[in-house]
Every structure is written in C-alpha cells, then in structure tokens.
Amino acid sequence: MPSAIKHDHELSNKGLVSILVEAQGADDATLESFLWQKFPDNDCFSSVNVFVPIPESKGIPHGALVGVDGTLLWAGHPVGDAKKIEELIAAELAKSKKGWGASAEARKVRAALYGKGEFAAAAAAVAAMPEGEERTQLQGEIDRRYASAKKAVATLQSQGRWLDAQAAAKNLQKSVGTNAAWVAEVTPLVAEFDSEAGKAEIAQDRKLEKITKQLREKKGDGAPKALQAMIKSAGNTKVSERAARILKALETPLK
C-alpha cells in the first residue's frame, strides 16, 4: 500500500493509474475513514472488495500490473518484486508515450492520444489513414477516451472536486484544438466554472484544499474544527458536501 501511493505520487502525472482494492470486507465508509486517518496523502483510485481476475495469491498485499493494451504483465507480492515492477512500469509509460501497434500510423495516433493527450492530433492522424479495420479500431479508441475525459469533468464536480474538474475541463479544451463538434461540447463545460455557482464552488474548494493539505502533511490536528467552520459557512455546495464527508471520515472511530 505505501509503495502503491509512492508510485502514484511519482508517476500518475506521466500516465500511471494506481488502483487500491480493499480485500478484507470493508465497506465504502470504513474505507474512506481508514484512508483519511491512516493515509491522507492517498490519491489512488480506491475501491472495496471486488474480484480481480489475476492469478490467485496467498495473503495481502498482492497485486498486478496491467499494460497499456490490457495485457497482464506481472502479478504477485509487490515487496519482493519492487525493482521488476518499476522497470515494467517505466517500459509501459515509454510505450504509451511513443505509441504502439502494427503500423507507423497506429503508433502515431496512440502517441498523440495516450502519450500527449492530444485529441485533435490523434483525430488528424486517423483521418489521414486509409479506410479499414485498424482505422476503425483507432477511431473507437479516440471516441472512448474523449467520452471518459468529458465524463471526468462532471464526475469531479459531483464529487465536490471543483479545482480538479476545472483543470480537467481546461486540459480537454486544449486537447480538442479547433474540432468544431468537440469545441461545441467542451466550451459550455469550461464556461460553467465562470458562472456564479461555479465561482462559489471553486472558492470553497480553495479553502478545502488548504485544509486537506494540512491533513496530507500530517499537520491536520485543527482540520476537524476548520472543516466544521467551512461547512457552516459554505452553504449548499458540492464542495461543502465533500467537506462533510471528510469530517465524518476523520471522526468515525476505526475498528
């Protein structure tokens, strides 16, 4: 678990996704309390018990590394295989950056899409390809990736993570270039942050960010009081709902 958080801090901005799966029967509320109290600097995708179809392994922690194309690259206990895991992750990040596939065109599209996060460049590269199965496959990848990026903005807003949502919306706006259909969809997403309601959420999230920063740095003794004050003054915002969840997670005794 600490090694997963360390990898996430070091490599998430380069494209690594880290998923924590609690496998001892905790529910969502228990998981949230445990993470805020024991690992407040955790940013990994975190889930409770779900069957992960990798080779059976006795004891915890254990884990798996899935490559950029969905292939299982490693499974086992992370402590003993630390060096091997780091090498495999580095190789996959390089693959994502350079693109991969049977043809130079496929590599160019995937380098733009996954390596640089540039939808416009990926779409232009696909448009230059001859019709065929490979082009259809790559167009599908662009469509799915764009749908995920767009959905992320709404999801982050609903979770009360408005600063993250704004960053995601701006990145998306930059990455779609001048593609008219995409611009028409993304422009209102970005504009929402300049609305009165959006500005209120952003202002609250800046306050909450200061409190969570103290928690992350293990200097959060005053965090519950600061959260209570914030919730009292924040009004009915998604960020205040998130602040209330964090407060409850901090105050719930761990079993």
Add this chain to the structure above:
Amino acid sequence: MNRAPLLTSLLLALPLAAQQRAAVGDKVPEVTFPTFLNGDGRQSLSEFFGQPVMIDIWGTH
C-alpha cells in the same frame, strides 16, 4: 424435450466463468469496480486502456 440437464450444466459452469483468471501474458478480463474514492468516472478496467494500471490488493485489518 427435457432441458433440465442442460440448464443445470450451464448454471454449474457460471461460477467458473465468473472466476476466470488471467495468467501473465493474457488480456485481463473486464473488471467493473463498484465505487471509487478519488475516481474520475471510469469504473471499468477497459476504460483505462492506453495507461498502465497498477492494482494493489490490501486490507484494513
């Protein structure tokens, strides 16, 4: 025609299919995560295609 034996065989096979595990070198079957703390709306493993995914299975006890 008595379809009971066929239905029974199918039902018995279901848990095995549901528990199918990938070996190293295989494509990992789809996983749908019920909820994510710190998520961004992606719930299925396939939605992370294009990025390496490190999965850490751990416990709170």
